[in-house]
Amino acid sequence: MKRMRIALALLFLLGSFSVSASELDDAEALVQPGLPTAHFNLGSSYYSGKGTPQNYKEALKWFKASAEKGNSNAQRALAVMYYRGEGITQDYREAAKWFVVSAEQGNEGAQYYLGVIHYEGEGTPQDYKTAHMWWNLAAANGHEGAKTNRDKVAEMMTPADISEAQQMAADWVKAHP
Numbered sequence: 001m002k003r004m005r006i007a008l009a010l011l012f013l014l015g016s017f018s019v020s021a022s023e024l025d026d027a028e029a030l031v032q033p034g035l036p037t038a039h040f041n042l043g044s045s046y047y048s049g050k051g052t053p054q055n056y057k058e059a060l061k062w063f064k065a066s067a068e069k070g071n072s073n074a075q076r077a078l079a080v081m082y083y084r085g086e087g088i089t090q091d092y093r094e095a096a097k098w099f100v101v102s103a104e105q106g107n108e109g110a111q112y113y114l115g116v117i118h119y120e121g122e123g124t125p126q127d128y129k130t131a132h133m134w135w136n137l138a139a140a141n142g143h144e145g146a147k148t149n150r151d152k153v154a155e156m157m158t159p160a161d162i163s164e165a166q167q168m169a170a171d172w173v174k175a176h177p
Contacts, residue, residue: 039066040074047077047086056087067098075102076110083113083122092123103134104176108141115149128153132165137172 043062046055060081066074079098082091096117102110115134118127132153138146154162 036066036069036071036074039063039069040071040077043074043077047081056081060087067101070105072102072105072107072110075099075105076107076113079110079113083117092117096123103137106141106176108138108143108146111135111138111141112143112146112149115146115153119149119153128157129161129165129168132157132162133168133172136166136169140169140173 039062043059043066045051046062047059048054060078063074063078063081067078075098079095079102081087082098083095084090096114099110099114099117103114111134115131115138116122117124118134119131120126132150135146135150135153139150157165
């Protein structure tokens with residue numbers, strides 16, 4: 001438990017100060033057996049380059065470790081990396097898989113990206129109803145950009161399609177309490 005507190009403290013400091021490579025190695029050694037949140041925080045440091053040089057391959061490694069343990073923010077971050085091709089070959093299907101896993105936990109950022117994927121037809125057939133559904137869910141969870149996108153895609157849909165998309169969102173909420 002003491003090692004975990006030290007690791008979390010080091011990870012907090014990584015976001016605030018620049019650290020040496022040996023200090024970063026010490027932090028990594030402490031979080032190896034750690035919690036998914038610690039893995040996510042370390043991945044975030046590598047992804048953003050705060051406290052350490054930006055390194056997408058390391059970010060991917062730590063996000064994946066956290067994502068596989070159920071951290072929805074790490075699942076979304078891993079999906080974003082696949083979606084953008086950062087540190088790995090771009091793969092819309094793998095991105096969609098991780099976005100869905102994260103969205104099922106109520107992650108509004110993942111729900112937003114699923115709207116984008118369905119709107120653009122990236123790795124899946126273009127589907128405005130499904131895009132509307134995901135943006136509606138993300139908007140209900142507080143994502144501001146989703147509200148704008150939902151309203152724009154609604155302008156391209158028939159009233160019947162909008163009603164169906166709203167029902168899809170309501171059904172999704174019932175299935176994911």
